[in-house]
Amino acid sequence: MKKDHKWLRLNYVFTLTFTVLPFLAFIIRGRLVEFNALDWQVISSSLWVSLKCSLIAMLIVILLGLPTGYYIARHSFKYKIFFDTLFNLPMILPPAVIGLLLLLTYGSHGFIGRYLLAMGIKTSFSSFAVILTFIFVSLPVFIKGVSVAFSEVDEQLETTARILGDSPLQVFKRITFPLAKKGLIVSLLMAWTRGLSEFGATIMFAGNLKGVTQTLPLAIYSAMESNMNNALFISFFMFILALLVLVSTHLLSEERDT
Template structure:
């Protein structure tokens, strides 16, 4: 028994070390030199693009995702199971495939992009493309997370409220939404984190244009070619951001 427990602890420690040791690379950061010579215009530009595009994307994700999650949790109809599966496909797609799909759909010669181009709208290599990517990769996470939250809400409470004369919409805002609020918040945070960390799809569909489509991951990629210290600094920012997200989501459980 003690031997098995020892092996389990060793396995646990090895797994933790495999994840933690690469983070020690940031110990090499020369913070004094870094702050003196930091390209703040470059960094703030990437932060601005990521923040603005993710904010707009989250609004759209919330508007589209909330009713979709409710339908997924509460209704049944023909082929719903397969449609639910389709919603989750972006979660497992390689980023390059995601970028190519969006390019073939909304690019200048894409199925929808061709029609948009005919009226003077070009989505590729623009902030709109970044927002579209954030929505595409973040929406499934939000829908699945919120749907699970709705499933945990006792249907009996909703039925009771309906029998007392409340309208379905009033029941949703008085009972369902407040009880699922934690899942909704977690879904928004996770969707935001998934989108803001996207690299492959962004560089394929939106490009890497400073001040327009250069998000934080793309800024790290660009900085690698000129100054590894800047790339490490941006990476450290992303790690701290990820740690913050993990802490927030665990507190909501």
């Protein structure tokens, strides 16, 4: 048994080292960033595009995903597994495939995009395309987390409240939402981070237009050829942001379990 533990410990250390080593190299290299060589205009514009588009996308994700996740958690129906699979599909599709799907659907010559263009609404290679991409990749993450959060709420509490005279809306406001709130926040943070980090689908559908569609990941891609300092600085910013989100979600998850 002790030998097994020793082997498992060695495997754990090796796996941890393999995972951490790139981050360690990144931190060491990041310390050598020359701040006077940074292009703050590119950094600020890509940050603004990312924040603006992601926040708009998250508002729509909440409006669509919250009732959908609740419905999935509280109702059983025919072919539910099939439809749930469709909701989860964007989470495992390659980004290039997602970009192509969005182009075929919402592009200027796409299934829906051609009609939007006829109404004067340009979709592809615009901020609108960035927002659509963010929604498409982050909505499944949010719906999945929301459905799990609502599933963990005891239905008997909701039933008792309804028996006592509360309306469905009152039950949701007083019981369901407060009990699921931390799980909903975790889901929103994970969905927001997923959208913010998208690269492949964004560059295919929205392009890489500075100040318009160039998000933080796209700015890193562009800076790799012209300004490594920019690439390292933006990468470090996103690294810290991802770390903060993971720590926050971990703390919130621990509070839910206690």
